[in-house]
Amino acid sequence: MALRLKSLLGSDNVQLGPLLQNGIRTAPDLLAHNPKALFTQFPRGTATVHDIEQLQASAAHAMCAPCSIGDEGLDADDIPPLRTGLDALDALLRGFETHDVFELAGPSSAGKTALAMTIVARELASHPGAAVLWLDTKSAFSPERMLHIIQNNAQNVDVEAILDRIHVAQCRDVPALYDAVDAIFSSPMHVRLLVIDRIGDVLLSSLTNKQPNGYAVIATFMRHLAASARSRGFTAVLLNSAIPSPASSSAFRNASFSPALAPMLATYTAGTLWLNTAVDAFGRENVRPVSDDAILIVVEVLNSNVSTSGQWTLVKLVNGIRFEQYDERGDAE
Secondary structure, three states, X not given: OOOXXXXXXXXXXXXXXXXXXXXXXXXXXXXXXXXXXXXXXXXXXXXOHHHHHHHHHHHHHHHOOOOOOHHHHHHHHOOOOOOOOOHHHXXXXXXXXXXXXXXEEOOOXXXXXXXXXXXXXXXXXXXXXXXXEEEEOOOXXXXXXXXXXXXXXXXXXXXXXXXXXXXXXXXXXXXXXXXXXXXXXXXXXXXXXXEEEOXXXXXXXXXXXXXXXXXXXXXXXXXXXXXXXXXHOOEEEEEEXXXXXXXXXXXXXXXXXXXXXXXXXXXHOOEEEEEEEXXXXXXXXXXXXXXXXXXXXXXXXXXEOOOOOOOEEEEEEEOOOEEEEOOHHHHHO
């Protein structure tokens, strides 16, 4: 069940506005407050202490987990993890094997979108009953690129049928993200993967627009997303941009960028993969040239709850649509 107060109370509830204005968006947020102290934040005549206590009781009831039988849990554990098709790359985060939130971060043109689309293509080709929800914050989703990536990563499949199971929604602000995530709970589709491209652009607006409690808004949404992923059984992949940072957590000495909103987002994710061109990571003089149609990319684990931080591997991105494992001997010929 969704834990968002808008879903619990209804958007026309007069008590919803004061709660949202105080950064209280979810049932856990509401339960964390003393009802008498919270009462002082309501406009006169809109609520009593008893009303707030009743709201908290409703929130507590909504948070109760539904019963399930044991073999349903075993069936869920049997669902294979998401894969990119490259063993070394999949090993970095063990194939995104948990129903949790993961981050793909890096500078522009480092392969973040291509990697996310590759995961989407392989997932839908392997699971005919699955669907993907792609939340587009900048109207940047390219059906043509997705088509080419499917054709290059999935053999003997109905490409049009796969495209039909990719549902793209425009999300310009945090409330729109909430609406899209909550819609998964009432959707007849089996959404196994949620992609947000790009998460930093939307969340940063909560700070740059000088919204009160901007950091609380971000933290509350990230907690809600993680709880929804575990409850509904989907994996969330967040694409994030890079910002200049002299204190980068990358293991490479040339690194001068970090993920936007780091380290805050890392608190709420199971792992972050940092993508960067090998030229930027090692220096141009230290990188052996590859073919004209490819770029060499370093994929590094910045932080992880499921593997070891600091691991990295090299991959080639060919024509912007196909990843290949980098073989230094083969590519040097």
